[in-house]
Structures are given as structure tokens and as C-alpha cells.
Amino acid sequence: MPHDAALAALETVLGDRLSRSKPDLEAHGTSETHFPPTPPDAVAYPETTEEVSRIMAICTDHGLPVVGWGAGTSLEGHALAVQGGLCVDFARMARVVEVRDTDMVARVQPGLTREGLNAELRATGLFFPVDPGANASLGGMASTRASGTTAVRYGTMRDAVLALEVVLADGRVIRTGSAAPKSSAGYDLTALMIGSEGTLGLITELTLRLQGQPEAIGAATCAFETIDTAVEAVTETIQTGLPMARIEFVDAATVAAVNAHSKADFPARPHLMVEFHGTPAGVAEQAERFGEIVAEHGGTGFAWADRPEDRSRLWRMRHQAYWAILAARPGTTAIVTDVCVPISALARAVAETQADIAAAPIPAPILGHVGDGNFHAILLMDPDAPAERAAAEELSRRMAERALRLGGTVTGEHGIGMGKLRYMAAEHGAGWEVMGTLKQALDPQGILNPGKMLQQD
DSSP states (O other), X not given: OTTXXXXXXXXXXXXXXXXXXXXXXXXXXXXXXXXXXXOOSEEEOOOSHHHHHHHXXXXXXXXXXXXXXXXXXXXXXXXXXXXXXXXXEOTTOOXXXXXXXXXXXXXXXXXXXXXXXXXXXXXXXXXXXXXXXXXXXXXXXXXXXXXXXXXXXXXXXXXXXEEEEEEOTTXXXXXXXXXXXXXXXXXXXXXXXXXXTTSSOEEEEEEEEOEEOOSEEEEEEEEOSSHHHHHHHHHHHHHTTOOOSEEEEEOHHHHHXXXXXXXXXXXXXXXXXXXXXXXXXXXXXXXXXXXXHHHHTTXXXXXXXXXXXXXXXXXXXXXXXXXXXXXXXXXXXXXXXXXXXXXXXXXXXXXXXXXXXXXXXXXXXXXXXXXXXXXXXXXXXXXTOHHHHHHHHHHHHHHHHHHXXXXXXXXXXXXXXXXTGGXXXXXXXXXXXXXXXXXXXXXXXXXXXTTSSSOOO
């Protein structure tokens, strides 16, 4: 094998934590969506930053491609070893290093998941708010600049990450940022690394901004006759400044799939799912005002999920919507695409997308975090039917181009990976070339996650 010398050198560092077993390679060669399997040549399981540094130095010496791996939940093929090489799995670097209650920050290793962190924080009165649905690793969430259902109130990983420890391609270890609330000291290397999808370095530690657990939480659902009226209600809610913690949209097809999958009984119409955080009086006031907006737009069936277990069930159903949709059409896979537009353009973007889907030969339920202009389509296709794949790719293309035309972005949270490379020049222009210049400076051999994010020769 062409990489035998590199793997032999890595084995001296990792011993039996360098795996070449077929099950391990297969498990690290698949994604959750439509990309074909591309297993790496080996999987490394480091336990310290020093080991990651030594791994990178060896891989640079031998020109061995390196791909980071968290929980494997990304949707655009980010973690696939498309040029072979080494997959660095951070499962053994999953500790909470430090929690500083007074400063409301935590230092964590990259393999820790968001649910794992919140379990550790239960006794502190604090929580980590970014919720992409999947129980993703925090290092992966930073690498893809993840967001999710609570971004409308608490922001994205861009807002939640204060500092990073990163191992560069040549093995150097750098620290970016600090636990201070703000800084004017030099280039913002933390922001550079967040969303870089493992193309500039491997994150080995994160300093995260925490939030206080709200005194009261209220969640509710309401139904609408049409997608248009639901989206109009969202737009007015955001424009009035109502401090929603979550405001999620699901169309009628998604509701039908969720009902079948979770044994729920929602009316088969478009729905909003909302959550309010604050004091008991504040939550009651927010809910009352939101109820008035819903009624003005013809919404009905305003139903509360009062108990914690009911709220958990509600959001679990929302987070499992993708799997429910797949189950509704057995044997299919999906292009799971997202776009994000200014809130003023949201109604038009959703309506035009809905019209495209109605004219297409495949089902494509719509759902999303519409409170910040971000929505998704699950473009279901038979993997053995070229015409269906072509239809899904065309729908995805039209969504992306529409988002740009309306002043938005081709992806609000899924990232670029391999799936959306074709749109980078249109979105960024000469800025994409600048990204390539930064990549060349930090990773001149192009060994870090090759084939993703950037145009590479």
C-alpha cells in the first residue's frame, strides 16, 4: 500500500489505537445521507493533544491525507476520506476539562457531545444551548459552524465558542482566543477555524460560552392551513422582537411522517413548534403575544406541552423528523439540503421552493429553523433510479441559486463539505480564492480533509 510507511510510523505512536480492521474502516467510511462509502486506510484514536500533534507531523512528512471524525452526523460528506488516508476519531478525547461557573464557560475536549456536556452541567444551573438535533460532537459542531433549533435566541457555534486549541497540519499547536468576553488582539483565528470543516487544523480543545438555565420554559404547537400563512406568522413574530427560544416549521408531509413514526396525532397540516424561555411571567406574556399573532394568521389548535417530559417528546419528534421521513418511503436515501435567507425573503423562498417540489417527480418535505430564515428540504430519492437523483439534484440547485438571488447563503448550517462545492464561487467570488490562499499558507500539501470546502488541484 502507498501509505504503509506512514501507517507504520503512526503505529509506533498509537499502538493498537491505530485500527485497520474492516469494520472500523467501513464505519468511518459512510455518511448519513446519499454519498457513496469511502473508507479510510486507517483510523486513529488519540487521547491527548500531544498525540494529535505527533500524528499530524508524521502525516505531513509522508503526505498522508487526514480527516477528523466526531460523531459522523454531518450531512454534506464532510468526514469522508475521499482520497483515503487517516481518519482521526476523537472518541477518546471526550472530557469536560473545566467548568467555571462564575465566568459561565467550560473547557471541553472535541469528542464530547452536546448532550454529554449538558449532562455534566445539570448541577451548575448552566447549560450549553446550541442544539443541531443530532447528538453531535462539540469539535464537529465547531468545525461545521453548527446551529439548530435554539439559534434564533442563543446564536450559533460562532457565538458560543470563545477559544480553541488547534493542531495545524505540520503538528504545531496553537491556542486561539481566551475566556475573556471580548478581545481586540489581532486576527480572530478562532472565527477562522470555526466552520473550516477540518481543512485548516484539528480542534483538540474548545472554550465554550454557557447560558443560565431558564427559570421557566413553555412549549407549544399550532397548525395552519397553508405554508404561506405559517411563514407569515413566523416573519411577524421575529419582526416584532418577540424573544423566541425556538420557532420551528414542519410542512404537512413532515407531520404525516412524524405521526406514523412517533405515533403522534398532529393534524395533517403545516405546523409551528415553539418554545419560550424566561421567568414564569415573561413566558406567559410571550406566549400570549405569540398566540395573538397565530390567530391573526389563521393558526389553530394552539396546544401546550407543559410537563418537561412532554417538551422532550415534542423536540425528540422534531429532531427525528429526518428518520421519520426516510421511513415513510422505505428503500430511499436523500439529499438533505438547507438554505438561509433574510427573514424578509423567507416567505418567497419557501413558496417558490414549495412550487418546485410540487412540480418534481419525488417527494421533498420541508422543515426548518425558520426563526432565523433557515429551512431544509429532505429530497427523497431511490438510489437505483438515476432520474430521481437528477430530480433531487435539480431541486437542490434551484434552492441554492434562489437563496443567493434573495441575498442569502447556500447553507445556513449544514456546511459545504463535498455537496455544495459547486456554489462557493457564486457565493463568495474572489473571497473563495482568498480562502484558498489561507489554506495554502496553513496546509501547503493539502493533506487536511482534501476535496472539501475549497477548489484544490
